[in-house]
Amino acid sequence: MEIIKLAWRNIWRNKRRTLITASSIMFAIIFGVSMRSVQLGTYDRMIDSAVRQYSGFIQLQDTAYWKEKTIDDLMPDSLALRKRIAQIDGVVNVLPRLESFALISSGNKTKGAMLQGINPQLDNQMTQIANKVVKGKFLSQDDDGLLVSQGLAAYLNINVGDTIVLLSQGYHGVTAADVFPVRGIVKIPNPKLDRILLIASLPKTQDFYGATGMLTSMVVNIKERSLLHQILPQVKKIVKGSNLTALSWTEMNAELKQQIDADNGSGQIMLGILYIVVFFGILGTIIMMTAERRKEFGVMVALGMQKWYLSLIVFVETIFLAFLGVALGALVSFGIVSYFYNSPIHIGGEMADIYEQFGIEPILAFSHDISIFLNQFLIVFILLLIAVIYPLVKILTFNLIDALRA
Amino acid sequence: MSIIEIKNLEKIYNENTDIPVHAVNNVNLSFEKGEFAAIVGPSGCGKTTLLNLIGGLDSPTSGMISIDGVDINTLSQSKLTNFRMDNIGFVFQAYNLIPVLTAKENVEFIMHLQGASKKDRDKRAEELLQAVGIDDKANVRPGKLSGGQQQRVAVARALASKPKFILADEPTANLDSKSTETLLSIMERLNKEENITFIFSTHDQRVVNKAHRLIKLEDGKVIGDERVIK
Numbered sequence: 001m002e003i004i005k006l007a008w009r010n011i012w013r014n015k016r017r018t019l020i021t022a023s024s025i026m027f028a029i030i031f032g033v034s035m036r037s038v039q040l041g042t043y044d045r046m047i048d049s050a051v052r053q054y055s056g057f058i059q060l061q062d063t064a065y066w067k068e069k070t071i072d073d074l075m076p077d078s079l080a081l082r083k084r085i086a087q088i089d090g091v092v093n094v095l096p097r098l099e100s101f102a103l104i105s106s107g108n109k110t111k112g113a114m115l116q117g118i119n120p121q122l123d124n125q126m127t128q129i130a131n132k133v134v135k136g137k138f139l140s141q142d143d144d145g146l147l148v149s150q151g152l153a154a155y156l157n158i159n160v161g162d163t164i165v166l167l168s169q170g171y172h173g174v175t176a177a178d179v180f181p182v183r184g185i186v187k188i189p190n191p192k193l194d195r196i197l198l199i200a201s202l203p204k205t206q207d208f209y210g211a212t213g214m215l216t217s218m219v220v221n222i223k224e225r226s227l228l229h230q231i232l233p234q235v236k237k238i239v240k241g242s243n244l245t246a247l248s249w250t251e252m253n254a255e256l257k258q259q260i261d262a263d264n265g266s267g268q269i270m271l272g273i274l275y276i277v278v279f280f281g282i283l284g285t286i287i288m289m290t291a292e293r294r295k296e297f298g299v300m301v302a303l304g305m306q307k308w309y310l311s312l313i314v315f316v317e318t319i320f321l322a323f324l325g326v327a328l329g330a331l332v333s334f335g336i337v338s339y340f341y342n343s344p345i346h347i348g349g350e351m352a353d354i355y356e357q358f359g360i361e362p363i364l365a366f367s368h369d370i371s372i373f374l375n376q377f378l379i380v381f382i383l384l385l386i387a388v389i390y391p392l393v394k395i396l397t398f399n400l401i402d403a404l405r406a
Numbered sequence: 407m408s409i410i411e412i413k414n415l416e417k418i419y420n421e422n423t424d425i426p427v428h429a430v431n432n433v434n435l436s437f438e439k440g441e442f443a444a445i446v447g448p449s450g451c452g453k454t455t456l457l458n459l460i461g462g463l464d465s466p467t468s469g470m471i472s473i474d475g476v477d478i479n480t481l482s483q484s485k486l487t488n489f490r491m492d493n494i495g496f497v498f499q500a501y502n503l504i505p506v507l508t509a510k511e512n513v514e515f516i517m518h519l520q521g522a523s524k525k526d527r528d529k530r531a532e533e534l535l536q537a538v539g540i541d542d543k544a545n546v547r548p549g550k551l552s553g554g555q556q557q558r559v560a561v562a563r564a565l566a567s568k569p570k571f572i573l574a575d576e577p578t579a580n581l582d583s584k585s586t587e588t589l590l591s592i593m594e595r596l597n598k599e600e601n602i603t604f605i606f607s608t609h610d611q612r613v614v615n616k617a618h619r620l621i622k623l624e625d626g627k628v629i630g631d632e633r634v635i636k
């Protein structure tokens with residue numbers, strides 16, 4: 001028989017029920033996709049602001065540095081080592097950095113800040129920091145001036161062309177003190193950092209701290225986050241046995257990682273509950289569709305239709321039902337996601353503050369990763385396979401005479 | 407040779423309880439090709455049960471039914487289903503057409519299951535609908551047909567697979583007298599012109615009057631079996 005024809009007509013026997021069931025699937029998909037899209041989009045952005053714009057996905061440090069973060073636990077810069085790591089597949093480049101705390105004075109105000117010495121050209125390839133200069137200009141390779149983050153500049157009332165004084169403790173107890181001309185004001189997306197960051201060239205910073213040729217870290221800039229699990233072991237192998245250690249972003253940003261995992265988990269629980277509700281909706285419809293056609297099934301089998309064939313028809317009906325819901329849901333959610341992907345929602349009020357606390361731009365970002373869609377479809381499909389067991393068992397075991405008598 | 411041979415047939419419902427029902431009690435019957443036989447008797451005498459057993463829809467408590475030499479109770483469920491498809495036509499009291507299929511598609515239904523080609527199906531369905539006088543409603547679904555029209559489609563459907571015989575359990579019970587007359591004359595004509603074998607049960611005296619053979623049942627027993635010379 002043309003199973004398709006029979007099944008298609010059968011699902012339209014009760015239009016309203018079919019539409020209600022398909023809509024429940026549709027809304028589950030829309031909700032599921034949108035929610036996951038916002039979640040994953042937010043995680044991406046969190047990781048992006050926290051990691052790509054600052055720590056990087058992998059860092060090499062002196063083994064002792066991570067715990068105390070004192071200027072005394074430095075590692076020597078080594079062009080050979082940097083080159084070796086840069087040759088690993090998927091590594092874009094290796095950024096030498098020297099960073100520590102410093103007191104900044106301007107006029108009669110003083111504030112704690114973090115001075116980050118970078119190779120401007122290399123660092124910019126990862127952080128795109130040059131694009132974030134809002135006033136003045138970016139640093140040259142061995143610039144003796146610095147960039148001041150916008151929040152800090154506002155607080156201290158600093159402008160391009162001003163000269164500021166930095167004070168700190170240098171390498172092995174020397175006193176660090178110097179004046180820096182302000183070359184530019186830079187807007188750091190991470191609001192926390194935007195209030196404390198100073199960026200200078202590496203030579204000037206080394207000079208300031210009295211740590212010529214020394215670094216706090218080498219940042220391994222990788223092409224994509226997904227390559228991390230391939231690259232990290234190779235980096236670890238290279239530094240094995242030395243007193244350097246390779247840290248991944250999840251170790252350096254443990255709090256962020258935990259935050260993401262917890263949020264992700266609660267999101268999945270919510271989705272789980274949603275899908276349980278949808279599942280029982282589908283199951284209810286299938287049970288009704290089967291129960292009310294008992295006699296008809298009996299007639300078909302009496303006339304010579306094999307029970308497995310009848311099961312197949314009911315199975316196809318269920319597929320149609322789900323497909324309707326999934327197709328509509330996919331269409332609408334794809335529209336929603338691509339719209340908001342291109343124009344993310346800016347959050348205001350309390351939510352914005354929460355985002356800022358975690359150092360993230362207050363934007364509701366959507367991810368349009370195809371796997372988000374595929375996952376939802378897969379879930380619906382699996383639920384369907386489970387739900388369809390009921391009618392299949394019913395059909396395969398029904399008593400012909402009882403069915404005909406119904 | 408008879409096409410249906412029934413020996414010592416028994417059907418007992420609720421056998422292992424205090425109130426077993428002996429719905430078919432030691433029935434011995436045989437049917438020849440081309441018969442137009444009525445099974446009659448009061449309500450509850452076992453007509454439906456007997457027809458269901460002959461049609462391989464139900465299984466007997468004991469005894470044997472052979473159709474064209476095949477003991478149908480030895481067949482597996484799925485073989486029996488195929489056997490019904492190829493050998494037996496069914497007409498039900500409540501028509502039981504498939505509601506989502508048109509009249510013509512209903513007639514083609516079994517031919518589809520048999521794997522007949524589209525051309526053959528088309529041709530035969532058209533012929534049969536014409537034979538039952540319903541060809542003008544070929545593309546109408548059962549819901550839009552009267553009871554009499556539906557039952558005529560059901561007869562066409564029963565004939566589609568070229569079965570050895572047709573079983574009809576009270577085919578006219580839901581029909582008014584005019585539709586009953588139309589249906590009966592169609593069945594008679596098919597019997598006379600195409601030598602189609604009909605075995606039907608009925609309460610209706612007008613239907614009884616048309617039968618060529620009257621099998622009387624009472625409490626599951628055959629109490630009379632007479633041939634009527636027409």
Ligand SMILES: Nc1ncnc2c1ncn2[C@@H]1O[C@H](COP(=O)(O)OP(=O)(O)OP(=O)(O)O)[C@@H](O)[C@H]1O
Nearest residue numbers: 419420427428429448449450451452453454455456
């Ligand atoms: N599934 C069953 N379980 C128990 N008893 C049954 C069952 N089916 C039929 N019976 C009994 O078997 C007897 C014969 O029933 P059957 O339906 O064959 O009679 P019938 O002659 O077709 O009656 P009617 O003219 O009312 O259709 C009745 O006493 C009926 O109650």
Ligand SMILES: [Mg+2]
Nearest residue numbers: 453454455575
């Ligand atoms: Mg009956």
